[in-house]
Amino acid sequence: MPLDTKGNARIMQIGFIGLGKMGGNMVRRLSKGGHECHIFSIDPAERAALATETGAVPADSVAALVAGMATPRTLWLMVPAGKITQSVIDELAPLLAAGDCIIDGGNSYFKDSVTRARALAPQGIAFVDCGTSGGLFGLERGYSLMIGGEDAAVSRNAPIFACLAPGIATAPRTPARDGGPIAPGEEGWLHCGPPGSGHYVKMIHNGIEYGMMQAFAEGFALFASAGSDAVPEEYRYKLDLAAIAEVWRRGSVVSSWLIDLGADALAEDPKLETFSPRVADSGEGRWTVIAGVEQGVSVPVIASSLFERFNSHDDTAVEARMLSALRAKFGGHKGVPPAS
């Protein structure tokens, strides 16, 4: 059986559906790794360009994609979570045979992944949920993969996961593991447990990500505020936010990939004026807070992070108006001494 370009894994054939920024880069990384990618997206130009660039085999339709592959097939979905994921699965399922495998690499809700795995099981189709972190940089940096599914399906696709993951060499080993056998996770991909567990772990990952981002955002908001005349005199410092982000990249406790990215953004735009004051929230932040509530686990930081995003795109301001209404009622208009 042929090995991949690293010489340590079987060459696999894989079908890829969804060739956006994430999916496209994953096909690039897999193709570089020697794997045979069959690709489909709804945009013919997109798939043609990617095929030309990577040598992947383009297909005109989902059916053609499936028909062009040898069994047992692995189909990787990299499409927006939610209705689209479901509709692609609905289209795929009748085309597949027992022994085939669908991997959902998007940010689907783990409860949906459990449902999907159960629905496909009677047909003998394995469903694997794979939380995929790394964003645009995954092409070079590799993707951190959190995988849920039955053992057999995960094992069979191990070469794919190993190729997409960064590999153990991309970071020094954890001291407590150094010298020991390679433990699960050290290559950058992890079989977390049964179906749903991959997306569950990825969901919490994103919840933590929300908290870390908000922590940085609060800190830099303090720095920006310190440069204004609106604060008490003892807090007035004209700080170079970009330089502070830079100094934290090396040696500090907060050193992280996020501060690397923050340093880059601030180097480009020191006042962040080109970035939107409205912050979208994806499903995973919301689901993590719901998980906290349903598990009975206190998650104040993740919840606060989510709520600050809600605040950033609240146009009605009913909450604030209600506060104003109450203040007006007990204290009269603005000129009143602040006794209440």
Place this chain on the structure above:
Amino acid sequence: MPLDTKGNARIMQIGFIGLGKMGGNMVRRLSKGGHECHIFSIDPAERAALATETGAVPADSVAALVAGMATPRTLWLMVPAGKITQSVIDELAPLLAAGDCIIDGGNSYFKDSVTRARALAPQGIAFVDCGTSGGLFGLERGYSLMIGGEDAAVSRNAPIFACLAPGIATAPRTPARDGGPIAPGEEGWLHCGPPGSGHYVKMIHNGIEYGMMQAFAEGFALFASAGSDAVPEEYRYKLDLAAIAEVWRRGSVVSSWLIDLGADALAEDPKLETFSPRVADSGEGRWTVIAGVEQGVSVPVIASSLFERFNSHDDTAVEARMLSALRAKFGGHKGVPPAS
């Protein structure tokens, strides 16, 4: 010694400095109670009108006010907390004699009140800090008074406090106290402890007030949102916010003076459109959070309430822009599938 109009307290002479919405109403209530008010404010028309209305004795200056009173004098300050309070005290102190008393009824920082009491003590001037709650409605409803100071000074001014306070009859007695002797606080005023303790208790009162207001604001924001098409279908209810506030006024666990006020505001303006989406914060909310931090006591609700007010008047949105910058860096622009 003459009794007040309730027949149960000595008639007092009191000097009042600051005749705004709070101070003016307090003079009205004291005058109705039979007390002899000497009044001063920087606005000659304001003091003349109030004198005409209430029979209070107006003075042209702080010095004239003091000169027109018999010793031992009590001077009540009802001026904006902060620099103005200090400057009035600085003006007053040299004019007073040992045995006189200054009562600060405003929302001063309790640490400042301790400093002031210490600074005036060598002169034999008593300093009493009196947290005053009740707002515009205090004239009819009475004021809840939280008082810090030496025993002698507080005792001597008890008739004033009793007149300003609502009195025990304004609410049914607490069951556990019913039939027993009247306990401290039941008349609506309380000698909390040494100087500073009155303003300390009032500070925490306002912190709690922030939390209660924010709790209501969040609830009504949910109701308003339920009326929009932006929420999942199962949450869509066209609710009558004013009617909900009304139904809670009687019998519910959240029945409170604040919901009474909220019901009034909503009856006037069911969509709250006339109320500002920017909510001012007074010092006391801020100081309560600092107290939590310095006492090592967890105050997440009071802190969140304060931060939501900060959010309501944040124009720079640096925090949100920083979040957007980080998202843009790892995930690319909006069209990217939400994997991160």
Place this chain on the structure above:
Amino acid sequence: MPLDTKGNARIMQIGFIGLGKMGGNMVRRLSKGGHECHIFSIDPAERAALATETGAVPADSVAALVAGMATPRTLWLMVPAGKITQSVIDELAPLLAAGDCIIDGGNSYFKDSVTRARALAPQGIAFVDCGTSGGLFGLERGYSLMIGGEDAAVSRNAPIFACLAPGIATAPRTPARDGGPIAPGEEGWLHCGPPGSGHYVKMIHNGIEYGMMQAFAEGFALFASAGSDAVPEEYRYKLDLAAIAEVWRRGSVVSSWLIDLGADALAEDPKLETFSPRVADSGEGRWTVIAGVEQGVSVPVIASSLFERFNSHDDTAVEARMLSALRAKFGGHKGVPPAS
């Protein structure tokens, strides 16, 4: 048609299932109001005693209860929300006829109430969800009722709602409504909207209640802490918590039923030592946070309140241990200077 004891409403016949602390008191209040109550609970002694006390008609079974009533019947359920509610409805439904009505007065999830209304509709059975606030004191104070359901069913049962509610006379009218016609809600019960809306409004009510309770809890924790030697000297005041609660009952901005209850608890047990440091959370607090998340509305205070309850019964302390683990890793053991 006979009128109730207030002379302003039809006498109704009503079946009551669930005679615990809430249900029992409601039967007492309805019986006093002249309504004919048929009652059932699983505890024969309980229903017998209540029948003796109130003149209500006891039944040996749900079937007997239904058989003993005239059509169209109204059955009020006051049983623990969740599985029990569903099982009672499952038992009831086959016994009922078109035109009958089931009122769920418990704290059911509004989404379940929508489902139940839909499931019963084809049989012609009306389902009404009635959020009921007031707790143990409702017997005397009346209950605040938030009602969801079709117009006809709600109208037909108006006399029941009116009897259970406090009535307009129990509080002064809202100033903006004074002199006008009686608006919805002023009697203390409100038809909020279609099925589910009653429980939705009650859910939010309880979320607000959580926030208000937590605000008070934080304030009194600050007061208790101020009495200890663990705080900085300037914060040390030996405060009388019970007296403070008392003084706030009259005239203050935080005056509320909750502070009335707090004053009672503190009068009985000034250090609160007899009360558990573990606080249960009911479903409604959790559901309100989920509503915030799913509606995209920021609810930091309600969420914090819920999380503090979670904290109060967390025995594993994994969160804190993880923090300790991280600190230990970067900073060494406790003796290290706090540079990090």
Place this chain on the structure above:
Amino acid sequence: MPLDTKGNARIMQIGFIGLGKMGGNMVRRLSKGGHECHIFSIDPAERAALATETGAVPADSVAALVAGMATPRTLWLMVPAGKITQSVIDELAPLLAAGDCIIDGGNSYFKDSVTRARALAPQGIAFVDCGTSGGLFGLERGYSLMIGGEDAAVSRNAPIFACLAPGIATAPRTPARDGGPIAPGEEGWLHCGPPGSGHYVKMIHNGIEYGMMQAFAEGFALFASAGSDAVPEEYRYKLDLAAIAEVWRRGSVVSSWLIDLGADALAEDPKLETFSPRVADSGEGRWTVIAGVEQGVSVPVIASSLFERFNSHDDTAVEARMLSALRAKFGGHKGVPPAS
């Protein structure tokens, strides 16, 4: 002038006071860098051992340390922030001459640093505040240094800062800076601004660190909870926390030094049972929240992180007892149906 072992900076003489885990390692790193360290700590054995190990010159007293150095001297303090820092400065100041410099490398409050700089200025002594991040690993990894002070003093000591800092080669350059001149901060040390600004930036750094740690702690608490029977069935996954930490080290958005440390702690103790459930808080977390309050900047995540630490060592549980008291009052004891 002799160069350091990297060949790119003057060899400096430096006096070091405080040889604990942080200070000792800094002397080791400076000695390795070729700098001449004169050292003092109150423990004679500690300074003797370090002198033997590093070749540093030990002194018997602060006075002897100062006397043994050539002017202009630089004295680096690495002692616990607060009273000890002040007492060392009080002892040092009379022994120093104009042109000498004191660097405070500890976690002092930036307001204190401003005061100290002002107090020493008339004597011609420069005061430099240097926030030092990196913990125990700084010896090998280098320290991230955030420096406040006058230009001349900071410039003169640049070789010291450069030696302690990690250096630009320890991380890839920020893309937006790549190819350009070396910007401030890229070497791992930054002159932030005038006196106080170094400790201000370090304070915020630690506030962010609190938020990031809490975000991870919440996530892992969710994972641990998912392994228990106490959660709804759909959340039950037996997860390998150590493996999850490991998989996030490479390629994920949350990759960071903190997750590296967390992976190490979990590899040693997968259930974290050896780590304390009580988490100390240093001054800087508290001060950051106060900064948020005083600057009027919303810092919900940093505040929540601090409050969770407070919760972890709260033995009185007054807050929770107050909640229980209120619940008991309106709802009766535990057996009551959860209607409220």
